[in-house]
Amino acid sequence: EDKVVQSPLSLVVHEGDTVTLNCSYEVTNFRSLLWYKQEKKAPTFLFMLTSSGIEKKSGRLSSILDKKELFSILNITATQTGDSAIYLCAVGDNNNDMRFGAGTRLTVKP
Amino acid sequence: DVKVTQSSRYLVKRTGEKVFLECVQDMDHENMFWYRQDPGLGLRLIYFSYDVKMKEKGDIPEGYSVSREKKERFSLILESASTNQTSMYLCASSFRLGQGSWEQYFGPGTRLTVT
Numbered sequence: 001e002d003k004v005v006q007s008p009l010s011l012v013v014h015e016g017d018t019v020t021l022n023c024s025y026e027v028t029n030f031r032s033l034l035w036y037k038q039e040k041k042a043p044t045f046l047f048m049l050t051s052s053g054i055e056k057k058s059g060r061l062s063s064i065l066d067k068k069e070l071f072s073i074l075n076i077t078a079t080q081t082g083d084s085a086i087y088l089c090a091v092g093d094n095n096n097d098m099r100f101g102a103g104t105r106l107t108v109k110p
Numbered sequence: 111d112v113k114v115t116q117s118s119r120y121l122v123k124r125t126g127e128k129v130f131l132e133c134v135q136d137m138d139h140e141n142m143f144w145y146r147q148d149p150g151l152g153l154r155l156i157y158f159s160y161d162v163k164m165k166e167k168g169d170i171p172e173g174y175s176v177s178r179e180k181k182e183r184f185s186l187i188l189e190s191a192s193t194n195q196t197s198m199y200l201c202a203s204s205f206r207l208g209q210g211s212w213e214q215y216f217g218p219g220t221r222l223t224v225t
Contacts, residue, residue: 036153038214043153086214098147098198100216 002027004091006101014109017079021104023089024071033065033072036088043088079108114217116201122223129188131220133201141204142184143214144176146197159184191224
């Protein structure tokens, strides 16, 4: 059965720390992996990864995909309180079906 | 275990048909949401409901309506389906903000094709 597993489920850090969030998957006919940041009503799109080994960066956030080992990581450097959110990983297949992980709740304390 | 179920995994409808997508959650969540997910566009919020009979427009409500007659059920209605509504539709639910948890739990999605 296809699945997407995120770890840790919850993380508490202090401002300035660097965090790494993990997403592993078992999905038939993998097409892409997406990261979202969810604060209130709707998740905000962060990255879409399709190729292995190519890092995507946006400011203090970066992400990379390993299609051999079937996982992705999301890094956040120099964390700020505004980074506090739930980070969702989702994997899409060639039918454009999406499977979401349970999310990692990140809390950044001042 | 939280469970969010959607009535169909795959649906094919013709242009102009009325389409109902049903979502049911079993966690007594106050909030329920409907999103559509399109390649390269991420998740876009269509409507959400924070209580029975209450609803609010999301970012792309045009062409859609919703119904929440019971707490556990949130329906998305396409009054007259069009080809640009071909998409993956995701339902989610969560507790009300301020109750200590606002994680959204997603259903498996309904892949709608309008021909």
